[in-house]
Amino acid sequence: MYNFEVTTLEGHTELATNLIFSQDGQTVASASYDKTVKLWDATSGKLIHTLTGHTDQVWSVVFSSDGRTVASASLDKTVKLWDATSGKLINTLTGHTDTIWSVVFLPDGRTVASNSRDCTVKFWDVNTGKLINTIVAKYADEDDSVIFLPDGKIVMFTVSGETMKLWDVHTGKLIHTLTGHTGIVRNAEFSPDGKMIASTSFGTVKLWNANTGKLIYALTGHTDEVESVIFSPDGKILASASDDKTVKLWNVQTGELIHTLTGHTKLVWSVIFSPDSRIVASTSTDKTTKLWNVNTGELIYTLTGLTYSVNHVIFSPDGKTIASGCSDNIVRLWKMTNEL
Structure with a gap:
C-alpha cells in the first residue's frame, strides 16, 4: 500500500x-x-x-x-x-x-x-x-522524431501511413523500412538499449529488431486503438495503453502477455514506468492516474480528485x-x- x-x-x-x-x-x-x-x-x-x-x-x-x-x-x-x-x-x-x-x-x-x-x-x-x-533532413515532418541512441548514433523516425522508415541523421541515408502494419502507425518507441523498436497501429503492437529492421513479434489482444507504448527502464517489459480502457504488459523477450490492467473507465492514452521498473503509471480521460504493480498486475493507488484530464x-x-x-x-x- x-x-x-x-x-x-x-x-x-x-x-x-x-x-x-x-x-x-x-x-x-x-x-x-x-x-x-x-x-x-x-x-x-x-x-x-x-x-x-x-x-x-x-x-x-x-x-x-x-x-x-x-x-x-x-x-x-x-x-x-x-x-x-x-x-x-x-x-x-x-x-x-x-x-x-x-x-x-x-x-x-x-x-x-x-x-x-x-x-x-x-x-x-x-x-x-x-x-x-x-x-x-529532407525526409523530416512534424510528426517525426529524432532519437539519440546509447551508442551515440543519431537516427530519425519518419512515419507515412502504415510504413515507418529509420534514417541515419548524419548521412541522410535510409537504414530500414519497417512494413507490416495494416493501419496508420500511431506511435513508435526505442528500447533503452536501442536494439528494439515498438510500434502501434489500431489494436496491434509490433516489436522490431532495430539492427536488421525485421519483425520480431506482433502483440495482439487490444480491442481498440493503441495510443502509446513504452519500454521499462530495464528493457524487460513493454507497456501498451489503449482506447479499450486497458493497459497491457508484455514480455519483451518472448512476446507473451504478462498482465492486462483493468480499472479505467475511459480510454488510456499514456503509460510510464518508475525508474526501478517496479511501477507503471497510466493516465486516462477518466481524469485519473493509476499506479500498478508490474510484477503482480495489481492496482496500487489511484490519483484522484481532479476535475480535468491529466x-x-x-x-x-x-x-x-x-x-x-x-x-x-x-x-x-x-x-x-x-x-x-
Missing part, C-alpha cells in the same frame, strides 16, 4: 506542455503555452524562477546532466539556455526557420541539439551558444514523487509518504 501527499504548483496561465525533473530530483521544470518555463522546488512546491523571453508557446524543456543549465524550445523558432540557479538567460540560439519541436543535451554535456519543422537538426555549443553543425505524468529520479500536468494549467506533485 502507498499513501501520497499532493502539492499544487500554480502559476501557469495556460496548459503545461512538458514536465521534467532535474537529475538530482530537487527541481521540476514546466514548459507552457503561456510562453514561459517555470522552475519549482520539488520538496516544497515553491516557485523558484519564471523564465520569460520566448514570444510563443514553449513545447520542450530539459536540464543538463549537472542540473546547472536549462534549455527550452519554442514555436518562436528559438532555443534558449538558462542558468538554473539564477534564472537568468544565458543565450538565445537562433537559426531555425520554423517551429522547434524538441531540444536535448548530448551525453557530452557540452552540446545541445534541436529538431525543427524546418527539416533540420542543429547542434549548438552550450558554453558559447554558437552553431556547431546543421544536418538537413495530460502529462513523470516520475522523479528516485521514483518517490510523481509530477502531473492537467488541463486546468496546474502542476501537481504527488509525494509517496510510505510503503506498507
Whole structure:
C-alpha cells in the first residue's frame, strides 16, 4: 500500500506542455503555452524562477546532466539556455526557420541539439551558444522524431501511413523500412538499449529488431486503438495503453502477455514506468492516474480528485514523487509518504 501527499504548483496561465525533473530530483521544470518555463522546488512546491523571453508557446524543456543549465524550445523558432540557479538567460540560439519541436543535451554535456519543422537538426555549443553543425533532413515532418541512441548514433523516425522508415541523421541515408502494419502507425518507441523498436497501429503492437529492421513479434489482444507504448527502464517489459480502457504488459523477450490492467473507465492514452521498473503509471480521460504493480498486475493507488484530464505524468529520479500536468494549467506533485 502507498499513501501520497499532493502539492499544487500554480502559476501557469495556460496548459503545461512538458514536465521534467532535474537529475538530482530537487527541481521540476514546466514548459507552457503561456510562453514561459517555470522552475519549482520539488520538496516544497515553491516557485523558484519564471523564465520569460520566448514570444510563443514553449513545447520542450530539459536540464543538463549537472542540473546547472536549462534549455527550452519554442514555436518562436528559438532555443534558449538558462542558468538554473539564477534564472537568468544565458543565450538565445537562433537559426531555425520554423517551429522547434524538441531540444536535448548530448551525453557530452557540452552540446545541445534541436529538431525543427524546418527539416533540420542543429547542434549548438552550450558554453558559447554558437552553431556547431546543421544536418538537413529532407525526409523530416512534424510528426517525426529524432532519437539519440546509447551508442551515440543519431537516427530519425519518419512515419507515412502504415510504413515507418529509420534514417541515419548524419548521412541522410535510409537504414530500414519497417512494413507490416495494416493501419496508420500511431506511435513508435526505442528500447533503452536501442536494439528494439515498438510500434502501434489500431489494436496491434509490433516489436522490431532495430539492427536488421525485421519483425520480431506482433502483440495482439487490444480491442481498440493503441495510443502509446513504452519500454521499462530495464528493457524487460513493454507497456501498451489503449482506447479499450486497458493497459497491457508484455514480455519483451518472448512476446507473451504478462498482465492486462483493468480499472479505467475511459480510454488510456499514456503509460510510464518508475525508474526501478517496479511501477507503471497510466493516465486516462477518466481524469485519473493509476499506479500498478508490474510484477503482480495489481492496482496500487489511484490519483484522484481532479476535475480535468491529466495530460502529462513523470516520475522523479528516485521514483518517490510523481509530477502531473492537467488541463486546468496546474502542476501537481504527488509525494509517496510510505510503503506498507
